Structure formats: structure tokens, C-alpha cells
Amino acid sequence: MTLRGTLVLYAVLAVLAAYLLIVPPPAPPPGPESLLGVPVESADTIEIAWPDAAVRFRRSDGSWRSDAGAVAPAAIDELLEALAMLRPTENLGAPQEPADYGLDARATRVVVSAAGEPVASLEVGDRNPAWTGVYVRRTGSNDVVVVGALLHWELEKLRAVATP
Amino acid sequence: MIRLVRVLVLVTLVCAPAVQPAVADEGEWILDANNWQEGKDLLPDPVLKRLQNGEYWFRVVAVDPVKFKQNFSKKFWDATAANAGKYDVEPKQCGLMDKATGKIPEFLTGFPFPEIDPKDPKVGCKIAHNFNFANLQGGGGGATFTLNGVDGSGQFRRIKAYIHTMGYQGRLDGQIKDNPDNLQAQGVGAAIEPIDVEGVSTLTKRYWDWESQDALWAYVPSTRRARRVNAATRSDPVGGLDIFADDLNCYGGKIEYYQWKLVGEGKVLAPLLQPYPFSMSQDPKRATRFLIKTPYVAAGYEKPGSKGAPWWPQENLVFVPRPVWIVEGQSSDPYYNFGKVIMYFDKDLYRIYWKLVHNRAGEYFYTALCGYHFIKDGENFSASFPSMVLGVNDKSNRAALGGRYQTSFIERNWDPKYFSIRTLTRMTD
Numbered sequence: 001m002t003l004r005g006t007l008v009l010y011a012v013l014a015v016l017a018a019y020l021l022i023v024p025p026p027a028p029p030p031g032p033e034s035l036l037g038v039p040v041e042s043a044d045t046i047e048i049a050w051p052d053a054a055v056r057f058r059r060s061d062g063s064w065r066s067d068a069g070a071v072a073p074a075a076i077d078e079l080l081e082a083l084a085m086l087r088p089t090e091n092l093g094a095p096q097e098p099a100d101y102g103l104d105a106r107a108t109r110v111v112v113s114a115a116g117e118p119v120a121s122l123e124v125g126d127r128n129p130a131w132t133g134v135y136v137r138r139t140g141s142n143d144v145v146v147v148g149a150l151l152h153w154e155l156e157k158l159r160a161v162a163t164p
Numbered sequence: 165m166i167r168l169v170r171v172l173v174l175v176t177l178v179c180a181p182a183v184q185p186a187v188a189d190e191g192e193w194i195l196d197a198n199n200w201q202e203g204k205d206l207l208p209d210p211v212l213k214r215l216q217n218g219e220y221w222f223r224v225v226a227v228d229p230v231k232f233k234q235n236f237s238k239k240f241w242d243a244t245a246a247n248a249g250k251y252d253v254e255p256k257q258c259g260l261m262d263k264a265t266g267k268i269p270e271f272l273t274g275f276p277f278p279e280i281d282p283k284d285p286k287v288g289c290k291i292a293h294n295f296n297f298a299n300l301q302g303g304g305g306g307a308t309f310t311l312n313g314v315d316g317s318g319q320f321r322r323i324k325a326y327i328h329t330m331g332y333q334g335r336l337d338g339q340i341k342d343n344p345d346n347l348q349a350q351g352v353g354a355a356i357e358p359i360d361v362e363g364v365s366t367l368t369k370r371y372w373d374w375e376s377q378d379a380l381w382a383y384v385p386s387t388r389r390a391r392r393v394n395a396a397t398r399s400d401p402v403g404g405l406d407i408f409a410d411d412l413n414c415y416g417g418k419i420e421y422y423q424w425k426l427v428g429e430g431k432v433l434a435p436l437l438q439p440y441p442f443s444m445s446q447d448p449k450r451a452t453r454f455l456i457k458t459p460y461v462a463a464g465y466e467k468p469g470s471k472g473a474p475w476w477p478q479e480n481l482v483f484v485p486r487p488v489w490i491v492e493g494q495s496s497d498p499y500y501n502f503g504k505v506i507m508y509f510d511k512d513l514y515r516i517y518w519k520l521v522h523n524r525a526g527e528y529f530y531t532a533l534c535g536y537h538f539i540k541d542g543e544n545f546s547a548s549f550p551s552m553v554l555g556v557n558d559k560s561n562r563a564a565l566g567g568r569y570q571t572s573f574i575e576r577n578w579d580p581k582y583f584s585i586r587t588l589t590r591m592t593d
Contacts, residue, residue: 075427086526131210132527132559148526150504157427 032091035136035147036083036112038119043080045113048155051106053163066162075158082154083112083120088145089133101135101144102126108155127152195433195483196221196471206433206485208508208518210531210558219473225482227439232484233512235441238543239336240301243274251276251293257420258289259374268373271339273301275514280489288424288491294514296419300334300349302539302547307572308356312565313405314475318465323403324357330578333372336545337576348372348418350583354591361403365588366393374420383588390585395421396499406530406557407564413550414507414516414534421495422505428490432508433483434517435533437461437551441540444574452577456539461552461568475554475563481535487511515548529559535567539574547574 036043044059057064057072064072095101102125112120121139128135133146195203197218207215214220233241251269254261260276262269269276275297277290284290306328313321329351332343347369354365363385370378380397383390398409398417410416437458447453459480464470470478488508495502503522510517521530533554539547552567 074425082526089525089527130558130561131213132529148503148522149528150522150526153504153506153522153528160428 032088032145034084035086035122035138035151036080036120038114040077040080040084042114043112043119044115045111046076046080047109047111047113048158048162049109050155050159050163051108053159055158055162073158073161075154075161079154079158080112082150083110086147086151088136088147090146092135092144092146094142095144098125098137098144101137103135103137103144110155124151124155192223192225192482194221195224203433206431208432208506208520208531210520210528210556211518211533214473214556218471220476221472222433222483223481224433225439225484227484229512232439232486235513235538235540235546236298236301236548237336237540237546240274240546243272243336244278245274247272247274247276248278253286253289253293254374257374258286258292258424259420260293271333273297273334273336273338280511282426282429282489288426288493289419291426291489291491291509291514292415292419292422292424292493295413295415295509295516297334298514298548299413300331301336302331302545302549302574303335303337303576304328304330304349304578305547305549305572305574307549307567307569309567309569310565311403311405311407312463312465313403313562314463314465314565315562316474318474321403321405322358323355323361323405325353325355327351327353328575328578328582330575330580330583342580343372345369346372350580352583352587354588355403363591365591367583367585367588369583370418377421378418381585381588383585383591388589390588394499396495396497396501399495399501402564402566405555405564406560406562407532407553407555407566410502411519411532411534411553411555411566414519414532414553415493415505417495421497421500422493423496425492426489427492427506429511430488430490430508431485432488432517434486434510434515435477435481435535435552436484437480437482437535437537439482439484441538441546444539444541447573452575454541454574454576456549456572456574458537458551458570458572460570461535463565473563475556475565477535477552477554481552486517488517513548527559529557531556531558 047056056067057076064076066072103123108124110122111118123137125135127149128146131149133149134152135144136147137144197216200216203212203215250263252261252263260268275294277294280287280291308326311323312319331349332340333348350369352367355361365383367381368378378395380393380395381390382393402409442456442458444454444456447455461477461480464472464476464478465474467478489511491507491509493505493507503524503526506520507516508518515536516534519532522528534550535552537549537551554565556563
């Protein structure tokens, strides 16, 4: 290798290093948004309607209370954390028969609001055949998506402690 | 592959008579697809679903709760009673703390928390510590066992391995004063068959403090090197099978690795080789070693024409209705593969009988059945052994059976030098 060749290699190296430093890396492709879409702390109302029971909790002064004033169970925060973490794993499109996915009168309806505006409004249907996920439809969309069955667990947990 | 050895357990076989599921004795009944509704409040959902489908069935045996508690020796319960009010958990990592010193206790045996208050904000962590000390009471031992991968068409892989463990904490035999590394426990495991994994071995050391991760070394004969590996590998599949090192006792990690939360209570069917303890006999070759013989739990793939899924136990396993705490655990380690894990802890003996596992994306994918047996020698010694694990991956509809050993031993005076990298490197010499 001649001195000239070595200098050329150093120059190429310098250009490459400058490229890495100056040009920002490409952003990763956007993944599906979480079910909540806003920070957990901003949520101040949660309404959940199962086919045979309904509850509503509001947050004031940092703690959740039911409409009747009872202190909300810790499961409320865990449900919110799950909604903030869960992202659709699959989009099944708009089905001809939503009832095939449990998205009819049997569905559980969840509405989370922040400052008086709904930030998440969901219908939660059946679990998929392997029970790894549940079918969910967001209000305003006809698409059915699959999200992790953790959502089912959190809703059942809350139902056990929050409904008579 | 390397971690396969860290998985299981101990004990022996006896030629116990095969169970005939169609014939139930008094106090016993069969739960199957015909009466699956009776299992609604006794089984986790994914298990109930397979019961309903006819894939699983259960020989249910009722027990006297007072007698069942006596599966642990009087010495254990006396120590538990003496621990009342002495311990708490520190807030940062839920480490066990001596109230008198504010530090980790020097040594204890029995349950650290005899009374569990469900309203206590730290209750999940206290339940987990009780679980750990139930495991530790026997002090140490070993067994040779198999891991069997099973799918819808039968067994697709079999690995034979052994594990030897030595405990420093929780021993009913008392404290081992010579503990220069400040260990809670240590263990060696190695694969024996098939030839492609023969000699793959691991050494694990668990430190008796609140912060340290387990130290794990793995040895691969082809490279002749023992290398340190990450403790989070406990959530990796063992040997490509649907079973994990953390399935040992249904939770094989350090208590401080998880955040524990009590979320409910209920009743489940507890899988046991038999409801009451096995005895142990002196090993004629070694004064400090005691042998235990236990029956083999044959699965469907080994019994042509049997009822249910190929991986479902067919004999020598009974199911005892037991009151349980339902506890969620979640690792704080970003390299750990599991998300939220739901576990069912016996309210008296703190055995975890079932666990449901979600992945990091919140998908449920896996259930483990954790079967046990108890060993008792008079009222001064008892031990709880994990007899078997049945891991079922509901996402891939495959399963793995671990344990089901036919011979095992309790060793009451291990040479600590055995638990060394030198043992790993010389294993295949």
C-alpha cells in the first residue's frame, strides 16, 4: 500500500464517519399504536360495561373513586397499564359478521377519557381460538384487531372485584 | 440447550400400581369432559378449556387440611411460629429483612411470614418468600430426570439430565457456618443423553443478598470452555422444548427478580404424586445421603389408547383441591422473555401448582402444571420436591414434560467444592 493509497482510505473513512455523525438514522417504521394512545397519567375517567354489569371510575387528587365514592381497586391502574402497553398483533379487517368475534351484545365496552374527551373507546369480544389474544374493535373503525389476552385477564380481574 | 440442565429436580421410582381412572375410591372422583362444569372454580381458564374438550381429566382426591399441613415437619412449623413478627421486606426490591437489624437475616428456617394479611401492600412479596423457604427446607439433593417434548403425534424429543443442589438458607438441618461466598444455594446440572447434548452442563450460584443476580456458568464440551451466561436465560426454552428453567417449582428465580402482587384467592386442583409424604431410606453407600422412591408419572403418549392429550399424565398423579393465593409476578429484567405471570400458591404450604404466562406483548401463550411430592422423616426433617412440570404451549399446541424421575436423594452434607467450574470442565473427561 502506497502513502497515497493510505491517505485515500483515511479520506474515505472520514467521509463515512461524517455521514454517520451528520445524517440522522432512518426512523423505524411506525408500529401500531397502543390501545390507550395517551400517557396513563392523563386518563381521568374509565367506564366499563360488561353485558350484565357496568362500572365507572373517576380520578381526582390522584386516586380513583367510583361514582358512589368508593375507592377503586388497584386493578384499575393495572388495566390502564395494560391498555397503554398492548398493541394490535394482527388486523383482521372489517368482518361481515362481527358476532363471529364476540363483537355483539356479549362484548365488553371500555371507554377511557381524559379531560372530558374519550381517548380510547373499545369493544372487547371473544378470545381467539388459542386464547392467546382477544378480538377488539375501536369505536369509529370497523376493523377487528387481535391484542394480547392480557386485556381479557385485566378485565376479568377488575370485574371480580368491582362488580357485585 | 445449555440451560436444559438447570431445570429440574430429584427422586426415585417405585413400581406403584397403575391408576384406573374409571374406578374412583370413596373420597375420590373423576373430573372429565362429562362433568367439566364442576371444574369451573378449580382450574385456570386454559386448563378448563382443555378439560371441556376432553383433552384433560383429573383424579380428584380430597384431603384433611390439618393432616395435609403436616406434610411439613413439626420442626418446620415450630420454626415458622418462632419467626412471627421478626421479618419484613425492604421496599426497593422486596428483599427479606430482619426487623431488628434492617438487614438481610443471617439465617432462618421455616416460613418467614407465618401470618399473611391480604390487605398488606407487600403481601405478594411475602407470599413469594414463604414459597422460597418451603423449597429450601430439605437442604439439598439430586435426581436424574428426563425432558420430553410432546406434540399431537407423540414424543418428538427426549433429553436425559441430572441436577444436584445444595442449600445454605432455610435448611432444617441448621446453618452451614462456612459460606465464604454468602450463598443462598448452588447447583450443578448436566445433560446425559442424547449424544449431541451429552456433557453440556451448568453451575448456578444464588447469592444471599437483595441485589446480586444469580451467577451462571455453562460448559459446552465441544469448546471446552465454561462461560458466564445471563440469569435472564431462565426464561429461554430449554433444549428447544416448551419448558423453561424458571418452571422449576413453577418459579426458579430469585424472589427479588420479580415484582409480586396478590390479585385474588380461590381454590385449585393441586397436582401431587400422593397427598401425604414419602419416606426416605439411608443410602447404604453414604451416611449423609437418603434415598426416596417415587412412582413414574406415565403420560398419554406412553400409554396407547389412553384418554386425553398425548402429554396428559395418566397414572400416579392425583389432584387435591387446595385453597390458593393468586399472585401476579413480573420481572424487572428487560432481557427476561416473560411478561405478566399468574401463579397459584397453596395457602398453607406455599407450593405453586399452576402458572399462566404472557409474553412481553401481552399475549397469553403458556401454562405450567407443577407437581410435587413431600418427604418426611419423623418430626425433625421434611422436604418438598418438585416431581414434575408439564409445560403446555397453547400457541403452538405442543408440550413438554420435565422431571418424572424415579430415583432421587437428599444429601445432608455436600462437599461445597463439588459446586465449581472444575466439576463442569471435568465432567466429560
